[in-house]
Amino acid sequence: MPALHIRDVDDAVVDALKVRAARNHRSLQGEVRAILEETVRQAQSSSRKRKPRLRIKTVRVGAPVKYSRDVIYEDEGR
Numbered sequence: 001m002p003a004l005h006i007r008d009v010d011d012a013v014v015d016a017l018k019v020r021a022a023r024n025h026r027s028l029q030g031e032v033r034a035i036l037e038e039t040v041r042q043a044q045s046s047s048r049k050r051k052p053r054l055r056i057k058t059v060r061v062g063a064p065v066k067y068s069r070d071v072i073y074e075d076e077g078r
Helices: 011-023 028-049
Strands: none
Touching: 011 028
8 A cells, every 4th residue: 555754744733633633542644544535535525516517608699689478478388
């Protein structure tokens, strides 16, 4: 399995991770692994849930068209 080595992590971050790891009954390495796995899982599920953006193009066609309600709904019996 590949390994990851992260350098220059602030001491306060490491201390906070150690506290979080102890609270979750994990080692520091286990806590960082859990955080990374959860973050990737959330990113993947949110990208699947995203709906494609609807792209609408507005075109001007001269004078505005005005239809009455009667013209629009004239064949209600369909």
